[in-house]
Amino acid sequence: MSYDHRKIEKKWQSYWAEHKTFSTNTDSEKDKYYVLDMFPYPSGAGLHVGHPEGYTATDILARFKRMQGYEVLHTIGWDAFGLPAEQYALDTGNNPREFTNHNINNFRRQLKSLGFSYDWEREINTTDPEYYKWTQWIFLKLYEKGLAYIDEVPVNWCPALGTVLANEEVIDGKSERGGHPVVRKPMKQWMLKITEYAERLLNDLDKVDWPEHIKEMQRNWIGKSEGAEITFDVEGFDEKITVFSTRPDTLYGATYVVLAPEHALVDKITTPERAETVDIYRREVQSKSDLERTELSKEKTGVFTGGYAINPVNGEKLPIWIADYVLITYGSGAIMAVPAHDERDWEFAKKFELPIVEVVSGGNVDQAAYTEDGIHVNSGFLDGLGKKEAIDQMIDWLEAHKAGERKTTYRLRDWLFSRQRYWGEPIPILHLEDGTIKPVPEEELPLTLPEMEEIKPSGTGESPLALAEDWVNTIDPETGMKARRETNTMPQWAGSCWYYLRFIDPKNKEVLADPDKLKKWLPVDVYIGGAEHAVLHLLYARFWHKVLFDVGVVPTEEPFQKLFNPGMILGENNEKMSKSKGNVVNPDDIVHAYGADSLRLYEMFMGPLDASIAWSNEGLDGARRFLDRVWRLLVTEEGTLSAKVKETVDVSEEYERVYHQTVKKVTEDISHLRFNTAISQMMVFVNESNKQDTIPTAFVEGFVKLLSPIVPHLAEELWEILGQSSSISLENWPTYDESKLVESTVEVVLQINGKVRSKIKVAKDTAKAALEKAALDDEIIKEKISGQTIRKVIVVPGKLVNIVAN
Ligand code: ANZ
Numbered sequence: 001m002s003y004d005h006r007k008i009e010k011k012w013q014s015y016w017a018e019h020k021t022f023s024t025n026t027d028s029e030k031d032k033y034y035v036l037d038m039f040p041y042p043s044g045a046g047l048h049v050g051h052p053e054g055y056t057a058t059d060i061l062a063r064f065k066r067m068q069g070y071e072v073l074h075t076i077g078w079d080a081f082g083l084p085a086e087q088y089a090l091d092t093g094n095n096p097r098e099f100t101n102h103n104i105n106n107f108r109r110q111l112k113s114l115g116f117s118y119d120w121e122r123e124i125n126t127t128d129p130e131y132y133k134w135t136q137w138i139f140l141k142l143y144e145k146g147l148a149y150i151d152e153v154p155v156n157w158c159p160a161l162g163t164v165l166a167n168e169e170v171i172d173g174k175s176e177r178g179g180h181p182v183v184r185k186p187m188k189q190w191m192l193k194i195t196e197y198a199e200r201l202l203n204d205l206d207k208v209d210w211p212e213h214i215k216e217m218q219r220n221w222i223g224k225s226e227g228a229e230i231t232f233d234v235e236g237f238d239e240k241i242t243v244f245s246t247r248p249d250t251l252y253g254a255t256y257v258v259l260a261p262e263h264a265l266v267d268k269i270t271t272p273e274r275a276e277t278v279d280i281y282r283r284e285v286q287s288k289s290d291l292e293r294t295e296l297s298k299e300k301t302g303v304f305t306g307g308y309a310i311n312p313v314n315g316e317k318l319p320i321w322i323a324d325y326v327l328i329t330y331g332s333g334a335i336m337a338v339p340a341h342d343e344r345d346w347e348f349a350k351k352f353e354l355p356i357v358e359v360v361s362g363g364n365v366d367q368a369a370y371t372e373d374g375i376h377v378n379s380g381f382l383d384g385l386g387k388k389e390a391i392d393q394m395i396d397w398l399e400a401h402k403a404g405e406r407k408t409t410y411r412l413r414d415w416l417f418s419r420q421r422y423w424g425e426p427i428p429i430l431h432l433e434d435g436t437i438k439p440v441p442e443e444e445l446p447l448t449l450p451e452m453e454e455i456k457p458s459g460t461g462e463s464p465l466a467l468a469e470d471w472v473n474t475i476d477p478e479t480g481m482k483a484r485r486e487t488n489t490m491p492q493w494a495g496s497c498w499y500y501l502r503f504i505d506p507k508n509k510e511v512l513a514d515p516d517k518l519k520k521w522l523p524v525d526v527y528i529g530g531a532e533h534a535v536l537h538l539l540y541a542r543f544w545h546k547v548l549f550d551v552g553v554v555p556t557e558e559p560f561q562k563l564f565n566p567g568m569i570l571g572e573n574n575e576k577m578s579k580s581k582g583n584v585v586n587p588d589d590i591v592h593a594y595g596a597d598s599l600r601l602y603e604m605f606m607g608p609l610d611a612s613i614a615w616s617n618e619g620l621d622g623a624r625r626f627l628d629r630v631w632r633l634l635v636t637e638e639g640t641l642s643a644k645v646k647e648t649v650d651v652s653e654e655y656e657r658v659y660h661q662t663v664k665k666v667t668e669d670i671s672h673l674r675f676n677t678a679i680s681q682m683m684v685f686v687n688e689s690n691k692q693d694t695i696p697t698a699f700v701e702g703f704v705k706l707l708s709p710i711v712p713h714l715a716e717e718l719w720e721i722l723g724q725s726s727s728i729s730l731e732n733w734p735t736y737d738e739s740k741l742v743e744s745t746v747e748v749v750l751q752i753n754g755k756v757r758s759k760i761k762v763a764k765d766t767a768k769a770a771l772e773k774a775a776l777d778d779e780i781i782k783e784k785i786s787g788q789t790i791r792k793v794i795v796v797p798g799k800l801v802n803i804v805a806n
Contacts, residue, residue, distance in 0.1 A: 003631040005595025009713040013112060021727050022062075022117040026504060026517050028071035034521050035061045036500055036560070038529025038537070039077045041492075042103035043084060047110040048577065049585045049603070049615065054528045054566040056600045056710075057609055057673060059116045061526060063709035064670050066117075067733040073521060074117060075503050077124035078104050082492040086423035089455060096423045096455070100127060110587060114596045115712050117729065122506045126495030131502065132425045133446035134512045135494050138544060140428060140439050141551050147193040150437070153416065154262070154328075157185040162457030163420045164189075173287035184286050187461060190418040190427060190488060194543045198222050198410040200557075201542055210563040211610075214534045221535040223411025228395050230336060230404035232257060232309035234269055235317065241265060241309055244331030244409055247341065248398065249390035252379040253359035254336040255349065257309040257320045258302065260328035261285045269320060271306030278303055278322060285324045293324045300325060300348040311336075312403035313380070313394075323348060331409050340365040360387070415540065417491060422455040422464040424489030430474065433482040440485075441477070447485075463487040496537055497544040500524055500559060518554055523561045531565040538563070564673060567612035569603070574614045585615055597711035598624040604675035604710055626683060627714055630707070633689055634700060634718060641721050649694040656740055658688045659699045663736035666706045675710065682706060697722070702734035750775050751802040752784055768795045775801035 016022060035058045040051060062074035080100045089096040104125065111118070124131050142148040155164040160180035164187065169176045194201075202222050205215045227246035234241060241257060259266055261282045270278045281303045285293070292298070302323025309318045318336075325344050326335050339349035339356040346369035349356050356365055359379045363370025376382040381397070382390045398404030418427065428440035428447045440447050450471035455464045465487040466472060476483045498512075504521045505513035538560075545559040570576060571583030578584065590599045602623035606613045634642050662685040669678035685703060689695050701722060708715030708728050719728035743764065748771065750758040758780040762771065772793050775781060785805045792804040 001632055001637060002628050003635075003714065003717075005597065005713070006592075008717045009113075009115065009591075009596050012713045012716045013115060015716070015727070016115075016117070016729070017112075017120070019727065020121075021729055022066075022074070022119050023121060024073045024075075024119045025071060026073070026521065030069060030071040032073065032521055032525075033062075033065040033070040034073045034500075034504075034524045034526075035065070036074075036503075036524045036527045037076060038527070038533065039079050039496070039499060040107060041079045041082060041084075042100060042107045044088060044099070044103055045579075046103075046106050047587050049587050049590070049599075050569045050577070052114055052587055052599060053569055053603045053609075054530070055111070055114070055116055056603055057564070057566060057675065058526070058528050059600075060604070060670060060675060060709040061673075062117050063712065063729060064733065066729065067705065067709075067731060069732070073119070073122075073503065075119045075122035076111060076116070077122075077499055077503070078107070078126065079492065079496045079499070080104060080125050080127045081424045081490075081495055083421065083423070086421060086455065089423070097127065113591050114587070114600065117712070122503050124499060124502050124506050126425075126499065127423075129446040129448050130509075132495065134502065135425050135490065135498070136428045136440075136445050136447060137442065137512065138498060138548070139425075139490070139494075140442060140445075141553075142192060142547060143429070143439055145547065145551070147196065147547060148417070149191055149193065150188055151191045151414075152186045152188050153191065154184045155187045155189060155416070156182050157187065157461065158182045162459050162461070164461075172292075182287070189416055190486075192415040192417045192543075194415045194540075195410060195412055197543050197546055198224070198412050200546055201412075201539065204542075204546075204558055208558050208561060208563070210560075211531075211565060214531060214538070214563065214565065217534040218539055221412060221539065224408060225411070226406075226408050227391075228398060228404050229332065229407040230312065230398060232312060232318070232336070234265070234320070235308040235310060237269060237307075239265055239268060241320070241334050242332045243334045243336045244407060245336060247338065247387075247391070248394040248404065249376065249379075249382060249385075249387055250338040250341050250359050251311065251313045251336065251394060252382070253338040253340050253357045254311055254318060255339060255355045255357055256337045257318050258323050258326045258335050258337055258348075259305070259320060260326045260333040261322045261324060262328040263322070263333045266305065266322055269305055269307035274304060274306035278305055281322065288324060294327065298325075300344070300351050302348065302352070304352075312398070312401065319354070321352075329413060330411065339369065341369055341371055343369045343371065345369070415543075417494075418488035419491050420457060420461065420463040421489050422449075422452065424491065425449075425494055426465065427486040427488055427490060429486040430476055430483040431486065432476055432479070437486075438476065438478075449489075463489060465489070493537060493540050497541045498548070500527075500541075501548075501554065512553060515553075515555075522554060522556045523559055526562045526564065527560040528564045528566060565610060567608075567610050569606075570612055570614045572615050572617075577615075590620065594620060594624050595627075595713070597627060597714045601627065601679065601711050605679045607676055609673050609675060626686070627711060629690075630686055630714070630718075633686060633695075635721055639721070641723070644693065644695050645697055645700050645722075646694045647697050649696045651692070651694075651696060651699075653744060655688055655692055657743065658685055659702065660736040660740040663702055663706065663734050664741065667733070667736075670709065678706075679710065704728065705731055705734050746798050748775075748798070749800040750778055750781055751800060752781065753804060753806075754802060757781060757784055764798060766797065768797055771795050771797060771801055775803065 037055050037058050062072045066072045085096040085100045088099055156170045158165055158175045158180050161175055165175060170182050173182055175182055202224060205218060225246050228248040230243050230248060232241045302321050305320045305322060307320040309320050311318055337345040339345040340358045341360055358365045359376055360374040361377050362372055362374030373387040376385050376390050382393060395406050426447050426449055429437055431437050450468045452468055458464055458466045472485050474483050474485060501513050505517050508514060541559055548554045549557055602620045605623060636642055662681050665681040666678045704715050704718045715728050745761050746764050747759050747761055749756055758778050760774055760778055762774055772795050788805040790805045794802040
């Protein structure tokens, strides 16, 4: 006998919607619990079975905490601006808004079919002008604080696609989509000064409960380096080259200087004889990405400029080269090369036969660069010192001689914030005809995206919005001057930087969210979503949050207290699910055939939540079979409560203990997101229950409650069959009796001369003498020692009795 999941799941989904069972009262006096999903990008493909893994986990927590008496905030929305919808629209001549709305409707239907306990009245959509009004408002705050600025920066420009591309979208100098050539070209772009927050973004990682590997990725991305800036005079010019080095202690070992090919001084210092070679080299480098350029294993390339720098510490002449392993975007775009103690410099020096001078002892610098600590040699006043002391003394020397200073740099770059796209939030800025720029006044927000027939890239490097003449050309209301609107739009990351704030107060027309509500609800208690966002969304959101903290909008320094990354669900053959491999499992099919509860149970039972595990239809069958077993245990063929379930029954001590252990274990496991072991324990309880002739109602009620966060539809149905008239979702979580957890009898091992011969069950607190007697009365023992002399009896109460006899 099997339960009718289609009927039951629909019934309870309608019930929850009708009764608004999961609506959140943000003004409640109860303690708050805010559990957040990374909201989805509503793609045309619909929900993937990977989505429900994290979403089920948060839903279990939300339901569990609600039953524990918390006011829970748990809702969802759509991260709906972005490239795929725009590309689809371009390819099919459709409107991205219609396509996006269509996808959202599909996602909403799918999420509802899985029974997630979202407060659907809080749903938000980043493309809704009522939402992006506040995204634009935050941009204005960033602008007011000097954190948004226009800069001419080298970008990856793809003429064929008519747009700039992110570094990740460029492979071997070609666009990832279509394989069109990409060139580096300086363009005016909006930048956000995330670098100003580098130190706080780094330090505050210590305040949050996040997986260590994600913290480490953020730390590396921010890439703090401490060292010195050192200035070198250039022979024959009134110019100086500044280099950044983490090893100023090795200055005596510098044997050449390298400028990034794009460095501003290259033209000036290159001698006429070297000009052509330098020029050719620079053109070669243009199409390489930073990643390709700095790869350690890559063959080193570079050319001599003909110029020389003067080493400030000993006056030596060092040839100045350009090489692509030095990046213009890091430090000062120039280095002093110390081949004896830096691997890249060593390889370069070997290849171009430049001198290698050892200044730190301990290695063999003819064979390889020695990068460890050691005693300094050939280094004047540093001789005899170790690394740390030598660094300090060299910096003191440089500062005293005005040849350098202590310096900290970060790998983190400012955030390139503009996109030449249609389907994004318009940046609320006016460019006046006198060349000045000014923000759109707050009262005029939202600055809505104009409807356009044609959203093709303009071809000039400007966003398609440049073609919306009526929208672009405007008058500055204050000065009456003619003005053009900014035509770039924001990147998709913008809307997802702050959505968790809007969930707290989604309909507020006056402010981004009511300050009292923010005070009560922040930070998010648990945030669950993919690790692929480690250095993008999760860093950007922390940055915006800190800016909003500084302007007094949010009361906490950090947005997400605890973060958890679920593993991936792989295809049956352990490879990533993808359309091209034909191994994608569609949740709609599973919900139809097995039911949402089976899918939820299966995904939570696959293994630990953070493990990546292959999909298995057998596993899914197993999940469904367990639910049918529960059903058959409690429900008759007619759909009524089984006669086995009785109000008052005598239960065995053993069965009682299993029940209390189950409540305890499930409670603890769910709190720690160990859903698979919580489920195993529930299986133990069901097995034990199947052995009983009668089951007390109280146990059944408690058990169904334990089950309810994971398989809520089935639990509601059972709750109704148990004669209850309100939703189980609002019931109190069951408690257990500590005293019932311990066994009152124990098994004691009986040994003869140290060998186990028998076992007996005795009351737990049986005294030594009684235990000895019981052992000697045991039939097996009696037989084995008959005719022997007992020399000694060793008793360890509660554990063993050892009889020494011969
Ligand atoms: C001399 C030196 C000697 C260096 C030595 C290292 C070891 P991190 O730790 O990543 O910050 N560097 C500086 N600017 C660079 C640029 N624009 N492109 C490529 N490399 C650059 O690395 C700092 C070190 O990377 C700096 O210290 C510099 O090389 C190099 F035994 O200076 B070092």
